[in-house]
Amino acid sequence: MIQKPKGTQxxxxxxxQVYKYIESYTDNFMNLYNYGYIKIPTFEETxxxxxxxxxxxDIVNKETYDFVDKGGRNMTLRPEFTAGxxxxxxxxxxxxxxxxKFYYFGSAFRYERPQSGRLREFTQVGVEVFxxxxxxxxxxxxxxxxxxxxGLGITNLSVKINSLGDKESRLRYNEVIREYLKNDYDNxxxxxxxxxxxxxxRILDCKYDGERDYIKNAxxxxxxxxxxxxxxxENVKKALDLLDIPYTVDASLVRGLDYYSHTxxxxxxxxxxxxxxxxxxxxxxxxxxVEMLDGPSTPGVGFAMGIERIMTIIKELEAFIPxxxxxVFVMSLEDxxxxxxxxxxxxxxxxxxxxxYTGKNMKGLWKLVSKYEPCFILIIGEDEVKGxxxxxxxxxxxxxxxxxxxxxxxxxDMNI
RNA sequence: GCGGUAUUGGUGAAGUGAUUAACACGCCAGAUUGUGGCUCUGGUAUGCGUGGGUUUGAUUCCCACAUACCGCCCCA
Numbered sequence: 001m002i003q004k005p006k007g008t009q010x011x012x013x014x015x016x017q018v019y020k021y022i023e024s025y026t027d028n029f030m031n032l033y034n035y036g037y038i039k040i041p042t043f044e045e046t047x048x049x050x051x052x053x054x055x056x057x058d059i060v061n062k063e064t065y066d067f068v069d070k071g072g073r074n075m076t077l078r079p080e081f082t083a084g085x086x087x088x089x090x091x092x093x094x095x096x097x098x099x100x101k102f103y104y105f106g107s108a109f110r111y112e113r114p115q116s117g118r119l120r121e122f123t124q125v126g127v128e129v130f131x132x133x134x135x136x137x138x139x140x141x142x143x144x145x146x147x148x149x150x151g152l153g154i155t156n157l158s159v160k161i162n163s164l165g166d167k168e169s170r171l172r173y174n175e176v177i178r179e180y181l182k183n184d185y186d187n188x189x190x191x192x193x194x195x196x197x198x199x200x201x202r203i204l205d206c207k208y209d210g211e212r213d214y215i216k217n218a219x220x221x222x223x224x225x226x227x228x229x230x231x232x233x234e235n236v237k238k239a240l241d242l243l244d245i246p247y248t249v250d251a252s253l254v255r256g257l258d259y260y261s262h263t264x265x266x267x268x269x270x271x272x273x274x275x276x277x278x279x280x281x282x283x284x285x286x287x288x289x290v291e292m293l294d295g296p297s298t299p300g301v302g303f304a305m306g307i308e309r310i311m312t313i314i315k316e317l318e319a320f321i322p323x324x325x326x327x328v329f330v331m332s333l334e335d336x337x338x339x340x341x342x343x344x345x346x347x348x349x350x351x352x353x354x355x356x357y358t359g360k361n362m363k364g365l366w367k368l369v370s371k372y373e374p375c376f377i378l379i380i381g382e383d384e385v386k387g388x389x390x391x392x393x394x395x396x397x398x399x400x401x402x403x404x405x406x407x408x409x410x411x412x413d414m415n416i
Numbered sequence: 417g418c419g420g421u422a423u424u425g426g427u428g429a430a431g432u433g434a435u436u437a438a439c440a441c442g443c444c445a446g447a448u449u450g451u452g453g454c455u456c457u458g459g460u461a462u463g464c465g466u467g468g469g470u471u472u473g474a475u476u477c478c479c480a481c482a483u484a485c486c487g488c489c490c491c492a
Contacts, residue, residue: 366452
């Protein structure tokens with residue numbers, strides 16, 4: 001028997017309802033903020049992710065699904081969306097506009113060891129905004145993430161923010177941290193020794209070294225921001241206060257991807273079912289990325305969140321109660337096939353409708369009624385066909401009414 | 417990629433080196449051929465993740481592989 005590939009899942013039943021609910025909620029919600037839906041390719045040239053996400057990241061180093069297509073091209077299944085959205089922005093020359101706001105919703109792929117809340121094919125929803133560099137915009141994106149999640153009924157959220165500063169601040173900070181860690185080099189874990197050269201910021205984020213006091217007391221990026229970066233960060237915080245978004249500044253928050261600058265943030269949930277996979281949303285500002293991918297220098301800001309983790313919470317909190325709303329169940333007690341015509345007619349008129357196809361007797365048909373819980377039950381037997389009427393039973397009041405066949409649609413319209 | 421635990425029907429599961437693999441839910445049929453969700457009766461794994469091995473005999477022991485979950489790592 002062929003099984004589904006490792007780290008993938010079939011989504012059906014209640015899960016599928018929750019998934020579709022989130023999807024349509026997303027469309028409505030993003031419309032409120034005037035973000036436009038964008039659908040980008042599931043795979044791109046491998047190089048895009050190398051340059052966009054960053055060669056020093058694990059995502060690109062060892063977690064991508066790479067393949068060579070029949071034309072000999074190196075391709076990669078998208079491990080995230082930002083690089084692809086930026087590529088689209090540049091390729092379609094959206095930079096002729098003052099501002100571009102996009103949102104996306106779809107699968108991303110990472111070759112990882114699966115665990116709960118961590119899949120090889122997983123679903124991300126996210127936004128990217130290009131053009132203006134405004135603290136209000138950073139705050140909009142953060143508040144959007146927060147309100148999106150609370151709008152889904154998720155209550156136990158916390159927002160963490162930090163600033164990495166601009167390029168100048170970051171370079172200066174890198175020197176400071178390297179100097180600070182010079183004496184501690186031998187105590188660092190192997191990955192952090194490597195990080196010291198490539199991306200020293202990440203050491204603060206290390207689960208192992210990050211727990212040691214020496215690292216906890218290490219210089220923080222926010223202490224080495226230049227005046228401009230410092231002011232920008234202050235303005236973001238002010239804007240968040242203005243919007244009444246609760247947040248905490250977490251100086252050790254640096255995010256794993258290379259492209260971030262200035263504002264970085266995460267939204268985490270503290271419900272135990274998520275375990276360690278409790279980061280619902282991660283994002284920030286990436287002012288250098290468009291330029292890095294051969295576009296004109298353009299500021300950008302965005303985030304991504306994981307739908308599967310959101311689904312876990314929604315189900316746990318019972319924030320979403322799925323309802324089967326079948327309008328009508330049709331019972332056929334004669335064999336002219338007339339009942340099937342009625343079903344077709346009802347569906348054409350916008351009523352959700354079901355009928356039995358397995359030739360059940362009365363008992364079995366009523367069992368189906370119990371299962372589907374329709375609003376109305378139509379009984380079509382020989383008497384009805386002969387008399388040109390249909391017996392309509394209201395499943396709430398249990399009252400039965402004889403309705404002329406030609407007046408059935410009107411009757412249901414008035415009573416449903 | 418490293419370490420650990422697990423894998424029995426549609427589902428939740430009990431169980432044993434050798435006769436019919438418990439129990440419960442679900443599903444199917446009947447009691448009840450024009451009114452149900454209750455009850456009762458019967459049916460429902462030629463099989464115990466896959467492939468090897470040990471054995472007179474393995475679902476039970478051993479090995480490998482696969483998958484799931486937990487920890488590490490990483491992140492959504």
